[in-house]
Amino acid sequence: MVRSQAGETLTIGKLAAAAGVGVETVRFYQRNGLLAVPSRRSGIRHYGESELRRLRFIKQAQAASFTLAEIAELLELDAGEDREGARTLAKSRIEASNKKIAELERARDSLKRLARQCGEGSTGPCPILSAFEAKKPRT
Numbered sequence: 001m002v003r004s005q006a007g008e009t010l011t012i013g014k015l016a017a018a019a020g021v022g023v024e025t026v027r028f029y030q031r032n033g034l035l036a037v038p039s040r041r042s043g044i045r046h047y048g049e050s051e052l053r054r055l056r057f058i059k060q061a062q063a064a065s066f067t068l069a070e071i072a073e074l075l076e077l078d079a080g081e082d083r084e085g086a087r088t089l090a091k092s093r094i095e096a097s098n099k100k101i102a103e104l105e106r107a108r109d110s111l112k113r114l115a116r117q118c119g120e121g122s123t124g125p126c127p128i129l130s131a132f133e134a135k136k137p138r139t
Contacts, residue, residue, distance in 0.1 A: 009046035019055040026055065032068055034058055034075065065097055 016023045029035040035054055038045045054075070061071045070089055077085040110131075117127040 009048055010052070012045060012047065015047040015052060015055065018052055019059060021055065021059060029055070029058055032072075034068065034072055064093065065100075066093055 010018065012023055012026055016026050019026075026035065030037045035051065035058070038047060038051070057075070058071055061074060062068075066074065066089075070093065073089060074086060077083075077089070111128075114128045114131055
């Protein structure tokens with residue numbers, strides 16, 4: 001069990017701090033079924049090592065761009081040791097990430113082009129500002 005220096009299991013605040021998240025994040029994960037709500041002992045909920053590991057897993061999966069629904073699925077796959085299912089889910093995340101990267105690269109390239117066109121010595125309206133101006137819809 002994860003224990004504080006006094007030898008007690010972790011409270012929600014200490015659990016959150018140990019995982020690098022806020023207390024409301026822990027509660028959010030609990031409301032969404034990603035993290036169990038432990039029973040109260042002496043009026044206080046106590047968390048152990050398994051909850052801390054799970055919370056860190058959720059946080060790292062989010063950092064890898066998995067959605068909460070996908071994280072829930074990964075947790076289920078882990079419980080059943082379904083490596084193929086986890087691999088399939090990861091491949092779909094990779095595909096989505098590649099699409100997002102391509103979109104970001106297109107946006108970067110457009111901005112580079114606009115910045116060159118708006119360089120020193122150019123005249124007339126700034127292409128950057130013109131590109132973002134609202135266009136009137138055709139009637």
